[in-house]
Amino acid sequence: MSNIEIGAWSFPILLLLIFIRIPIGLAMMVVGAGGTYVVFGSTMMTMGQLKHLVYGTFSNYSLTIVPLFLLMGQFATLSGMSKGLFKAAESWLGHLKGGVAMSAIGACAGFGAICGSSLATAATMGQTALPELRRYGYSGPLATGTLAAGGTLGILIPPSVILVIYAILTEQNIAKLFAAAFIPGILAAIGYMLVIAIYVRVVPGSGDALEPRPYVERFKALIAVWPVILIFLVVVGGIYAGIFTPTEAAAVGAAGTGLVALLAGGLNLKKVADSILTTANSTAMIFTIVLGAGMFNSFLALTQLPQTSAQWVTEQGFSPWFVLFCVLVLYLVFGCVMDSLSMVLLTVPIFFPIMTALDFGMGAEEFALWFGIIVLIVVEVGLITPPVGMNLFVINTMAPDIPISQTFRGTAPFVMADIVRVAILAMFPSITLALVWLIY
Amino acid sequence: MADGDQQGQDSGTDMYQTLNTGIGWLARVIALLGGAVLITLIVMTCLSITGRALIPLGLGPVPGDFELVEAGVAFSIFSFMPWCQYNRGHARVDLFQATFGLFVNRVIDLIADLIMFGASYLIAWRLYLGTMDKYSYHETTFILQFEIWMAYAASLLGAFTFVIVSGFCVLRSARAFLANPTELHT
Numbered sequence: 001m002s003n004i005e006i007g008a009w010s011f012p013i014l015l016l017l018i019f020i021r022i023p024i025g026l027a028m029m030v031v032g033a034g035g036t037y038v039v040f041g042s043t044m045m046t047m048g049q050l051k052h053l054v055y056g057t058f059s060n061y062s063l064t065i066v067p068l069f070l071l072m073g074q075f076a077t078l079s080g081m082s083k084g085l086f087k088a089a090e091s092w093l094g095h096l097k098g099g100v101a102m103s104a105i106g107a108c109a110g111f112g113a114i115c116g117s118s119l120a121t122a123a124t125m126g127q128t129a130l131p132e133l134r135r136y137g138y139s140g141p142l143a144t145g146t147l148a149a150g151g152t153l154g155i156l157i158p159p160s161v162i163l164v165i166y167a168i169l170t171e172q173n174i175a176k177l178f179a180a181a182f183i184p185g186i187l188a189a190i191g192y193m194l195v196i197a198i199y200v201r202v203v204p205g206s207g208d209a210l211e212p213r214p215y216v217e218r219f220k221a222l223i224a225v226w227p228v229i230l231i232f233l234v235v236v237g238g239i240y241a242g243i244f245t246p247t248e249a250a251a252v253g254a255a256g257t258g259l260v261a262l263l264a265g266g267l268n269l270k271k272v273a274d275s276i277l278t279t280a281n282s283t284a285m286i287f288t289i290v291l292g293a294g295m296f297n298s299f300l301a302l303t304q305l306p307q308t309s310a311q312w313v314t315e316q317g318f319s320p321w322f323v324l325f326c327v328l329v330l331y332l333v334f335g336c337v338m339d340s341l342s343m344v345l346l347t348v349p350i351f352f353p354i355m356t357a358l359d360f361g362m363g364a365e366e367f368a369l370w371f372g373i374i375v376l377i378v379v380e381v382g383l384i385t386p387p388v389g390m391n392l393f394v395i396n397t398m399a400p401d402i403p404i405s406q407t408f409r410g411t412a413p414f415v416m417a418d419i420v421r422v423a424i425l426a427m428f429p430s431i432t433l434a435l436v437w438l439i440y
Numbered sequence: 441m442a443d444g445d446q447q448g449q450d451s452g453t454d455m456y457q458t459l460n461t462g463i464g465w466l467a468r469v470i471a472l473l474g475g476a477v478l479i480t481l482i483v484m485t486c487l488s489i490t491g492r493a494l495i496p497l498g499l500g501p502v503p504g505d506f507e508l509v510e511a512g513v514a515f516s517i518f519s520f521m522p523w524c525q526y527n528r529g530h531a532r533v534d535l536f537q538a539t540f541g542l543f544v545n546r547v548i549d550l551i552a553d554l555i556m557f558g559a560s561y562l563i564a565w566r567l568y569l570g571t572m573d574k575y576s577y578h579e580t581t582f583i584l585q586f587e588i589w590m591a592y593a594a595s596l597l598g599a600f601t602f603v604i605v606s607g608f609c610v611l612r613s614a615r616a617f618l619a620n621p622t623e624l625h626t
Contacts, residue, residue: 019535019536020536021533023552024530024531025531026552026556026559050563055591058518067516071479280471280474281520281523338533387535
């Protein structure tokens with residue numbers, strides 16, 4: 001068997017292991033180590049590699065940002081800022097038809113600016129906004145659909161853990177990727193609000209308007225969320241002004257949200273311990289996948305499969321846009337069953353060389369940023385599509401009276417909005433790149 | 441069932457429960473220790489940035505702050521591994537969980553825990569050898585000039601705990617597998 005064939009065979013084996021519920025990171029380690037053994041005929045390579053690979057991965061300066069952002073998100077959930085954000089959004093949007101749901105989206109976007117995880121955003125905003133939506137008589141599917149979709153803004157609007165991983169895999173500048181994610185993130189929020197506006201008109205009685213609030217009250221509510229704005233400006237502004245590295249920014253953000261949580265009375269020793277344990281769990285999960293992907297990808301590189309397949313695709317003379325279309329459809333399909341981080345770690349090392357070899361009429365860096373954002377959006381769609389959309393389940397456990405099938409139905413229009421947005425961003429790369437051009 | 445058997449089983453269950461509590465406590469304490477280091481690093485980084493901003497006033501950044509962050513975060517992540525394993529926190533695809541039935545799922549849990557135990561053992565063993573490598577070369581970091589083996593050795597705490605905890609998880613899933621022989625055919 002040639003090395004290429006070994007590389008090709010590793011995929012069905014890996015997928016089999018993953019689908020019989022072996023932890024994804026562990027499955028990648030096993031196939032990576034096993035494949036390396038098949039190629040080399042000895043375990044020496046893996047054994048030598050392991051002496052420094054694990055410590056090297058865990059101490060990688062760019063990756064140290066991950067636990068810091070996760071802890072920042074945990075503190076943010078305890079800071080009570082979600083309530084303030086929701087209030088502020090509601091005072092501005094509540095008087096529109098479907099306005100309370102739109103406010104939930106606005107608050108999710110605001111929360112996403114200080115939290116880099118979709119699940120944490122969905123869970124926190126769900127706790128805050130779900131009771132309000134029900135109180136104002138919003139229908140079950142609209143309420144749960146809104147919050148599950150709104151949660152994905154957590155990862156789309158920087159900071160974002162997945163973008164950090166993508167940046168490392170493709171050797172891109174994290175700050176530039178965050179800048180590229182910004183406009184698509186805002187578009188996502190606007191798109192979701194449009195969906196709500198249409199939804200409440202098509203389905204009568206699903207959501208109503210509140211009395212408009214006086215402007216004094218609106219500005220008061222807006223001023224009340226100053227900690228969120230300040231933390232976001234310091235973290236993101238600090239990175240762009242070159243005052244600190246993304247890792248330092250994450251540390252500052254964690255300290256800031258921690259301080260706000262402390263002052264809001266949300267932090268005691270037990271809460272801090274809980275935050276640490278949740279962070280510990282997610283961090284270890286992510287780094288197990290990163291480690292497994294590292295071993296699997298170094299095995300793939302040995303077999304030269306990525307280079308060969310990139311060469312093959314270019315030789316076929318496919319239209320670049322056709323290839324992009326196929327890749328995105330593949331992501332959407334796999335997103336239904338796999339978590340987004342594993343998907344990115346597993347596929348980007350293979351797809352990225354293929355895509356860079358094709359000519360999309362832009363520079364290498366511009367392409368990498370644009371492709372990263374599009375991939376981020378399509379893998380996030382997986383969080384709100386059945387059967388294993390994590391956000392759906394997070395929200396559903398908070399609203400046990402709404403059957404999961406209704407939640408699925410409520411999310412469908414938002415998934416449509418995601419797909420339309422991906423198509424627009426794919427057709428007009430300048431939307432994504434505009435802010436990068438402006439800053440750099 | 442004879443009385444003696446029943447008693448033997450009960451004391452076995454008690455011992456297992458004690459062990460379960462103990463291992464859970466160990467995983468939690470080590471994770472909290474890693475978290476304490478992480479929070480210390482956050483404070484240190486904030487001080488370092490402040491110091492750097494105030495260079496005109498005669499202050500300065502914490503020397504070697506990047507090196508400390510790297511070594512400290514590595515320690516934290518190694519310390520987080522046992523908790524994630526104990527807590528069954530690893531990402532997996534549960535699409536077919538319902539289709540498989542209880543028996544198949546328990547077999548898979550046992551196999552997954554066995555592989556994880558093997559992986560944790562390999563990681564700890566190779567990290568130990570890596571530590572020895574760094575120790576014999578006396579390799580030091582660039583700015584603080586502390587010897588890198590020390591950072592490796594600190595990480596061994598988490599790595600060794602990971603082996604103990606994943607060893608326990610094999611026992612845990614083996615017990616779950618053996619506990620309900622009547623449900624073997626479901």
